[in-house]
Amino acid sequence: MKKSVSILVAALAAVTLLAGCGETSGSVSTDGSTSMESVIGALGEAFMNENSGIDVTYNPTGSGSGITAVSEGRCDIGLSSRSLKGEEKESGLVETVLAYDGIAIIVNPENPVSDLSLEDIAAIYTGEITNWSEVGGNDAKIVLIGREAGSGTRDGFESITGTEELCQYRQELTSTGDVIATVSQNPDAIGYASLAAVNEDVKALTVDGIAPSEDTIKDGSYVVQRPFVLVTKDGTELSEAAQRFFDYATSAEAASVISAAGAVPAVG
Amino acid sequence: MNAKKKKRLFENIIHAIFLVLGLLTVGFVLLISVYLVISGIPAIREIGIADFLFGKTWASTAAEPKYGILPFILTSIYGTAGAILVGVPVGFFTAVYLAKFAPVKIKKFMEAIVGILAGIPSVVYGLVGMLVLVPGIRSLLNVPDGASLLAAIIVLAIMILPSIIKVSMTSLEAVPPEYEDASLALGATPEETYFRVSVPAAKSGIAAAVVLGVGRAIGEAMAVMMVAGNVANMPSLLQSVRFLTTAVASEMSYSEGLQRQALFSIALVLFFFIMLINAALNFFLKRDKEK
Numbered sequence: 001m002k003k004s005v006s007i008l009v010a011a012l013a014a015v016t017l018l019a020g021c022g023e024t025s026g027s028v029s030t031d032g033s034t035s036m037e038s039v040i041g042a043l044g045e046a047f048m049n050e051n052s053g054i055d056v057t058y059n060p061t062g063s064g065s066g067i068t069a070v071s072e073g074r075c076d077i078g079l080s081s082r083s084l085k086g087e088e089k090e091s092g093l094v095e096t097v098l099a100y101d102g103i104a105i106i107v108n109p110e111n112p113v114s115d116l117s118l119e120d121i122a123a124i125y126t127g128e129i130t131n132w133s134e135v136g137g138n139d140a141k142i143v144l145i146g147r148e149a150g151s152g153t154r155d156g157f158e159s160i161t162g163t164e165e166l167c168q169y170r171q172e173l174t175s176t177g178d179v180i181a182t183v184s185q186n187p188d189a190i191g192y193a194s195l196a197a198v199n200e201d202v203k204a205l206t207v208d209g210i211a212p213s214e215d216t217i218k219d220g221s222y223v224v225q226r227p228f229v230l231v232t233k234d235g236t237e238l239s240e241a242a243q244r245f246f247d248y249a250t251s252a253e254a255a256s257v258i259s260a261a262g263a264v265p266a267v268g
Numbered sequence: 269m270n271a272k273k274k275k276r277l278f279e280n281i282i283h284a285i286f287l288v289l290g291l292l293t294v295g296f297v298l299l300i301s302v303y304l305v306i307s308g309i310p311a312i313r314e315i316g317i318a319d320f321l322f323g324k325t326w327a328s329t330a331a332e333p334k335y336g337i338l339p340f341i342l343t344s345i346y347g348t349a350g351a352i353l354v355g356v357p358v359g360f361f362t363a364v365y366l367a368k369f370a371p372v373k374i375k376k377f378m379e380a381i382v383g384i385l386a387g388i389p390s391v392v393y394g395l396v397g398m399l400v401l402v403p404g405i406r407s408l409l410n411v412p413d414g415a416s417l418l419a420a421i422i423v424l425a426i427m428i429l430p431s432i433i434k435v436s437m438t439s440l441e442a443v444p445p446e447y448e449d450a451s452l453a454l455g456a457t458p459e460e461t462y463f464r465v466s467v468p469a470a471k472s473g474i475a476a477a478v479v480l481g482v483g484r485a486i487g488e489a490m491a492v493m494m495v496a497g498n499v500a501n502m503p504s505l506l507q508s509v510r511f512l513t514t515a516v517a518s519e520m521s522y523s524e525g526l527q528r529q530a531l532f533s534i535a536l537v538l539f540f541f542i543m544l545i546n547a548a549l550n551f552f553l554k555r556d557k558e559k
Contacts, residue, residue, distance in 0.1 A: 034522060141412040148498065149329040150522030165330045170508050171415050171497040174518045178398075178494065185403045188412055
């Protein structure tokens, strides 16, 4: 009992000391897109390592809820994995693109098909096109590999291709690694995975003639991508802690953290 | 006198410790059961028990979510039945061979192998299944993709072999030798003796082995998740299917709200199945003892 009290006192003293040294203390609440979990998680961790007094929290509720939360002042920074709509911007919200989420469409290296249009990809996943010969490949049935319901990659892929709730998956796997392993084992399979995870076991398709890379994702020419957006409210000043986190997340310094988390940083 | 008292006190303390440890296990079981029931009931109530148990569509993240788990229930039953159908004959005959026919050297060797089979982690079964079995089924049966109920049945059948072999062997070896001696003395061949005398005498133990296999098969998640494809289809041998276990495991990490509660309800249904299996196991073992 006595021991724990003294530890508590020591911890409190340490915190006050740090605060006294000019460190900002406080908390930053972020709320929104579940797909941004790995990016925000990595940024929060790196940021808290350098600013021990500040606590970054993340509430994974979905882009829509995050945008609502920031407009109602329930969180400091909203997280959205889509651009803000016109009416959202008119209501006084400001978007800052933090990073881009590039999704590679992958097939087996033996597959002769190397390019698909976005429409073809949507048609394949909704079951309108079922044979590779319809898109210039071998005469074989297309095997659709996807992710489990709730996965950020699945959500991103389906929202970009406009195939929400329409995909006729043959397999729903629970990790990027499983998707890549399965596609590398089956010459007729097609799958999707975060660009950062793609390796030489599978072939990333060009979409409408554009190969996925950091550059094509950043300039917007590769279309299977979506922005990760920080949403703030115009006219409302961020708390000192939140402002520091915001500055850190959009700095060139944080770019490597974002890349490591599997996204393409907007800066740097 | 004093020494005696001390000894008694010491024994009482030891007893108390053992009692507490025993109660701890009971406490865990109660805690898990109560927790599952409490967290599993609300979703069933909200969805409606008939829609939940007999609904054919599972679309938990759709704009209008549907929570029907009939495909999972049927898949779990078919998958387990298939694994038993394949695994029990193999396991049973192996056990009879090892317990009665095999030379000592072969028996020792094979027992060690069965022990290793029992010790392989399920994720390894899944990995081998994913990289060898699934492509194998694809090219052998000439289907577009090998991830299917069939692949899951084969993996499960192999996984339940060790428990079936070991438990059956134990009960076969426990058959009193007088029974066999009498049969042999009456002129029956060893084959006749082992299959007509030893096996019937050990039948409760063999039944227990089968039930144990059922329990293992119905509760397996990891290996199955890697070979079954995990799409919520109604079960069919070469289709991608989702089991009760994998339904919980695959969506748990991102779930929220009613979806999460529904996953607990699936776990409750699975728990109910496993309780049934346990009751069956107790029944067989009890009958064995009463004899």
